[in-house]
Amino acid sequence: MKSLVFTAIAGVLVLFFLLLPQPDATSQLKPVATAVSDATSNSFVLGPVKVFDGQQWRKERYVEVRDGRVQQLHPDKPDSTLPLIDGHNQWLMPGLIDAHVHAWGDALQQALNFGVTTALDMFGDQQFLVAQKAARAGTERTDQADMYGAGVLVTAPKGHGTQYGIEIPVIERPEQASDFVAARLAEGSDYIKIVYTSAKALRHFRPSIDLATLQAVIDAAKAQGLLAVVHIADLPSAEEAIAAGADGLVHSFFSEPVSDELLQLMASGQRFVIPTMTVMEGMLANQINEELLLQDPPALLTAAAISSLQQRFGNAQIPPERYQLLAGNTKKMAEAGILLLAGSDAPNPNTAHGVSLLVEMVLLQRAGVPNLQVLQSATSAPAKAFGLQEVGYLRPGYKADMLLLSQDPMAELTTLLTPAAIWKNGWLHQPELPAESTAVTAGLIADFNTGLTARSGGFAASSDSMMQGKSSAEIRVQQGALQVTGTTRPGFAYPWAGVAWQTADSMETGSNFSDISHIKFTIRGTPGQYRLDAFSAGSFMPVSHRFAVTADWQTIELPLSAFSGLNTEAVSMLLWNGPEGEFQFELDDIELR
Structure with missing residues (x-):
């Protein structure tokens, strides 16, 4: 990709580093209503609400928030001096996590406007990443999502990531792996992303590191306490990456059906996959954005986002039916018990920050992933996979990153397009309409x-x-x-x-x-x-x-x-x-x- x-x-x-009904008028995204909360404090009690904590639905009906963090979940209204926000028996869930983005500029602001409170960057500017590390540490008021990142990816000379004119370090031999990973760690990388194409792959778009170097980089990452995730585009590359010990795959593939061997290896080793179905749907089927977004664009979509959603990859030679192969592979992975993470790969063609994660969740559902697992894929699953300690759940000690929904997302997933309220660090987020x-x-x-x-x-x-x-x-x-x-x-x-x-x-x-x-x-x-x-x-x-x-x-x-x-x-x-x-x-x- x-x-x-x-x-x-x-x-x-x-540089850009790299089975739902059609929405009706009620699907138009509206600005968050200020009446839902006192926007001047990040300490309050919210309820009654139906709580999805990122993993499961809870019996508690009130959420106590102090200084931007969840203090406690209560079955009944607590005796508290904190302001009480009426939840009107609506549905509450953690803020969403987009497990695959490439962020710069206003990407994190656009993400938060659509309820994405955390983004995982998969190749970007190191200085931007370092700045975001400081911003994500506290619970101050902010207009943007938190970000974690890989920084510079691991690639071969003239490999994927080198073709756009920006000099980046490359790796040629296994002996360089330890120092290469150490350099990324020193630059602030939260995890290591590796680009790999197997020698057995039918198509080779650009040069790739060899299997020995892949193994050495994964080993070096683990030795230095970092996750190693791998960018692949075909079955042989996926099989070899997982066999080498990769923690996860940052794309799925539509080259051929997933093998039983890969399913078993990923499930038994608790590996994860980020299918990035949205960006591939744009390559292959090219229908979902028109159906969900472009006929009646949400009010918060900027002109730039609409252009991005209309953009297409030039892959007319790929048969559209390959998308069903991708969807089938995704369903098989879910049925095998493999951890699925929702990731948009924004802002590649057919995507935009924030809103495309919601599209990704719809595509996962339509592929046959159970609704509960779809909700987990954008909350607890990425938090678990990447070891995020403060987000992805509504539990004591976690950030009060929350979405209030007017409909049950288990029955109507598109309600995510029209949240009644968004909180970041306990602060009510009030986005402005774009110019x-x-x-x-x-x-x-x-x-x-x-x-x-x-x-x-x-x-x-x-x-x-x-x-x-x-x-x-x-x-x-x-x-x-x-x-x-x-x-x-x-x-x-x-x-x-x-x-x-x-x-x-x-x-x-x-x-x-x-x-x-x-x-x-x-x-x-x-x-x-x-x-x-x-x-x-x-x-x-x-x-x-x-x-x-x-x-x-x-x-x-x-x-x-x-x-x-x-x-x-x-x-x-x-x-x-x-x-x-x-x-x-x-x-x-x-x-x-």
Whole structure:
């Protein structure tokens, strides 16, 4: 699975480390009602409620919270001076844990908006992880989920995780394992994630460490007190990883049916799996988001999140029926007693932080996983698997990370989309509705008669050089036209060089192009095939359209409909790319029609 995806931003590329009814109007996510609680304190008594403690349903009906932690569960209303919050006999459960994300920016805020109070990062920036470690230690008021992380993953030279231009340490031999793991531990990693493809696998997308190195890394992790989890994409790799002692698998697979040998080995060894069905459903079936989310998007979904949910992997060659194989494997694992953890793999294509964990739980249920186990998969199961001591349960001493639900989640799992209240560290979470994209009207965007001035946003040179690629680009205004000079060279996963127009001040909201049908411009330059990339706010990769350029001025008019998959309600950037090799082109009279 791709865990790294990217989007270019006006000269800066942001790296992305890597059987329910259709919802009706009542499924529209609403802001948390402030009347449910005094939002100024994280000490209170909540009840009466029906309590799911992360593992089982309890007989107690009142929850006492002091200083952001569960103090005690009571069968009856306790005699207490603490404020009493009426739970209206609704359903209470722990805050959700997303067991597979890649977090940066506002990811943890978006997660909390949808009831995800803890996230487990599976490859990300070490400095970001260290900052989150400090934030998760207490029960102060916060607007974001707690995070635990693997930091830098373990991979081979040119292996998965190295193809996006950011230098990361790699491992080549078993003898390097102990020092490699020690370095991750020193950087703050909470556990070790390893990328592995067996020599027996039918497909090898990128180089992989060998079996001996895999074994050495797992042994080194255990010797240094860390869990070792393995990224796999096929049965042979899964079998070898578990046989080598891996604590869990961070993906399942749809290459072939799961073997009895793997099921027995995982169950007997109490190993776990994070199936990440949502991201694979986007590769294969591509239906769930439209059904649950996109027909009537929850109010708290940002424009960037909607774009991300609409994004697709380019895997048309994979038969859609493979998804049923994935679902069947997931059901067999559940029936074998293997611990299942819900993980979204956000923000990869077809996912968004927070809301996609709820989709993941729906997919687990539809695969045949019992409802109780589905609830456990996003609460106690990840806490147990990763040794989290403060979250995942509603028990004395645990953080008061809680969801109040208006319907029984055992009967109607989609109630998770409309929580009556969310508490983080005992504080009532009150999310704000996201800003809307500014509508763009037809007309001239830039004629470059007065420099780089644009009607909105701005222009900048952009190339893969900032990602350690080998391409380059420079721009200047000359004689009333924008001149772009550069070179597009191989050496990066997605080579690009040219000029970018950021359509609005905010890349997170972009601009609303709903009233625009065409993009028009004049251009001349080095003859060849050029490419216009269009980015949706929050998209992982552009939607592109190619066109031919000659040495003579010509007018190009491209229909917006040619950019299939573009979220026209949130267009963040257009990027004109030159041809392969050295180039020079002039761009003028950019117009929206």
